[in-house]
Amino acid sequence: MSVMVDIRSVHKSFGSLHVLKGVDLRVRTAEVTVVLGPSGSGKSTLLRTVNHLEKADRGEVSVDGALMGYRRVGNRLYELPEREVLRQRTRIGFVFQNFRLFPHLTVLDNVVEAPVSALKRPRKQAVADARRLLERVGLGDRAEAYPRQLSGGQQQRVAIARALALEPKLLLFDEPTSALDPELVGEVLDVIRDLAARGTTMIVVTHEIAFAREVADTVVFMADGRIVEQGPPAEVLGAPREERTRAFLAKVL
Numbered sequence: 001m002s003v004m005v006d007i008r009s010v011h012k013s014f015g016s017l018h019v020l021k022g023v024d025l026r027v028r029t030a031e032v033t034v035v036l037g038p039s040g041s042g043k044s045t046l047l048r049t050v051n052h053l054e055k056a057d058r059g060e061v062s063v064d065g066a067l068m069g070y071r072r073v074g075n076r077l078y079e080l081p082e083r084e085v086l087r088q089r090t091r092i093g094f095v096f097q098n099f100r101l102f103p104h105l106t107v108l109d110n111v112v113e114a115p116v117s118a119l120k121r122p123r124k125q126a127v128a129d130a131r132r133l134l135e136r137v138g139l140g141d142r143a144e145a146y147p148r149q150l151s152g153g154q155q156q157r158v159a160i161a162r163a164l165a166l167e168p169k170l171l172l173f174d175e176p177t178s179a180l181d182p183e184l185v186g187e188v189l190d191v192i193r194d195l196a197a198r199g200t201t202m203i204v205v206t207h208e209i210a211f212a213r214e215v216a217d218t219v220v221f222m223a224d225g226r227i228v229e230q231g232p233p234a235e236v237l238g239a240p241r242e243e244r245t246r247a248f249l250a251k252v253l
Contacts, residue, residue, distance in 0.1 A: 004029045004170055004201045005050060010059035012045055019045045021225040022059070027170075027218075030199040034212040034233075037222035038248060043205045046222070047172050050203065051092040052085055063092060064169050090118050093163030097175040099155040101147040101162070107134065108143040111162045119166065126165070133161040137191050153184030160191055171195065173204040209252055213237050221245045 005027035012020040019042045027033045035043050048054040049061055052069040060077070061068045069085055070077040080088075101110050111130035115121040121129075134140050137157040147155055156176055163171060173192065177185040189211050195202065196215045206212065212219050212233060219236040221229045221244070229242045240246050 001028045001030070003027070004064055005203065006062040007046070007050070008059050008061075010046070010049055010056045010061065012042075012049060012054060012057055019225050020049070020056070023222075023225070023227055025220065025227060025230075027201065027203060029201050031217040032196045032200075032202045032204065032215050033218045033220060034216035035203065035205045035220045035222060036207070036209070036212060036248070037228075041222040042225040043222055044174050047094075047174050047203060047205055050170075050172060051089050051094055053094075063088070086118070090114075090166050091169045093166060093168035093171040095156070095159050095163050095171065095173045095176050097178045099147070099152070099159045099179070101155055101158055103147050105146075106143065107139065107145050107147070107150070107158050110147070110158055111165050114162065115165050130161070130165060133164050134158075136164075136194075137161045138187070151184060152180045153187045156180065156184075156188045157191055160188075160195075169201065171200055171202045173202065173206070175205050175207070177206065177208060207252065209237065209249070221248065223248070 003026050007023055007025040010020050010023045023046055037043050045054055049056050050063065055069060066088065068088060069080055071080060105113065108127065108130055111133060112126045115126040115129065116123050131140065131143060134143055137160055139154060139157055142150065142154065177188050180188065189208065192204065193215055216233050218230060219233045220227055221236060223244050229236055229240060229245045236245065237249065240249060
């Protein structure tokens with residue numbers, strides 16, 4: 001199976017804080033990788049380096065064979081212009097924990113915006129596609145509503161539909177249920193389960209251990225800016241080799 005994401009020796013610091021310390025990770029096409037770890041372990045920063053929202057200080061990230069944010073000439077890397085980085089990002093859907101919907105746009109227009117503006121897709125086609133996506137996430141009847149009229153779980157499902165509207169090769173989820181009331185978590189995880197069943201390549205940062213056990217092909221445990229352990233869920237969650245992984249799971253299970 002081909003590699004969709006190839007992260008090699010990535011370091012990232014914010015001032016004196018060394019957040020990522022030489023991370024290596026490969027994500028195969030059509031698989032789900034779930035990243036676990038305590039707060040401050042570097043999970044979200046790692047996710048943001050994948051689509052170049054954060055520039056790595058050292059190391060490199062490739063998605064679907066293309067180097068993110070740079071072009072290589074011989075042994076040297078040259079930073080891409082912002083418009084080319086934005087073009088690269090259209091292949092990567094990103095779902096944030098706080099939805100980030102446009103409050104002044106209807107649900108339908110939130111989903112239509114990116115295909116029309118970024119991909120120059122005809123609006124009529126984008127609207128038809130958006131309505132299909134909203135049906136798929138169970139919100140076909142809320143197309144004309146505004147975000148403020150929706151529950152948190154509904155807003156997050158709109159955010160997922162918006163990410164899917166670009167027909168990305170990869171979906172990134174940054175703690176997609178952490179801002180939700182407990183009774184709304186399941187409806188968002190159900191959508192992600194459906195995406196997994198359809199063979200969508202995903203990296204999901206989450207604290208939902210049961211979900212990771214059920215859906216992940218690979219579970220990655222991070223601590224202090226490093227990957228401590230990774231492997232199939234049955235191994236990492238069921239019989240972790242590392243003491244740090246065992247200690248973390250003992251607190252959250």
